[in-house]
Amino acid sequence: MKQELADKLYQKYPEIFSGRHNDTNPIHYGIAVLDGWYNIIDTAFFAIQQHINSRNGSVSQVVAIQIKEKFGTLRLYCDGGDEYISGIIRYAEIISAVICEVCGAPGKVCNDDGFYKCRCKPCLDVEVVARQQELFEHTLTELAFAEDDETSQEDLDDGDNDG
Numbered sequence: 001m002k003q004e005l006a007d008k009l010y011q012k013y014p015e016i017f018s019g020r021h022n023d024t025n026p027i028h029y030g031i032a033v034l035d036g037w038y039n040i041i042d043t044a045f046f047a048i049q050q051h052i053n054s055r056n057g058s059v060s061q062v063v064a065i066q067i068k069e070k071f072g073t074l075r076l077y078c079d080g081g082d083e084y085i086s087g088i089i090r091y092a093e094i095i096s097a098v099i100c101e102v103c104g105a106p107g108k109v110c111n112d113d114g115f116y117k118c119r120c121k122p123c124l125d126v127e128v129v130a131r132q133q134e135l136f137e138h139t140l141t142e143l144a145f146a147e148d149d150e151t152s153q154e155d156l157d158d159g160d161n162d163g
């Protein structure tokens, strides 16, 4: 996630992100999902913190340990909370399966060359074209190297003839 968006979440939910200064927590290294899921995380943490605050200490503070993508959907790994909060976290994971991780538009989980990811059609198309372009350029590079090899072989033969 873009640093600017991650910083916004850290500022809005300092209690939930209090564990990010501990380098044994994966969250110390950032929020490992793309920007399209910002609103899911923001609304989930808003509802969670509001629930904790309304219970006057009877619900333990939720602390984020790791935020990542797995099999195309969001995972919010946290300590603390109660069953109500577990329900919010589960719902955030479920709704991430229909929201594009890149741009936040409606999307679906698709299998792109062996990788599961949640994308809208335009974002998926961009990535597929980019990968094909990369493959094409890689092939061109290999062909160029093959030609170089042939050239040096010819140079070597010329050298032999001269000698």
Ligand SMILES: [Zn+2]
Pocket (backbone or CB within 6 Å): 100, 101, 102, 103, 104, 105, 107, 119, 120, 121, 122, 123, 124
């Ligand atoms: Zn998209």
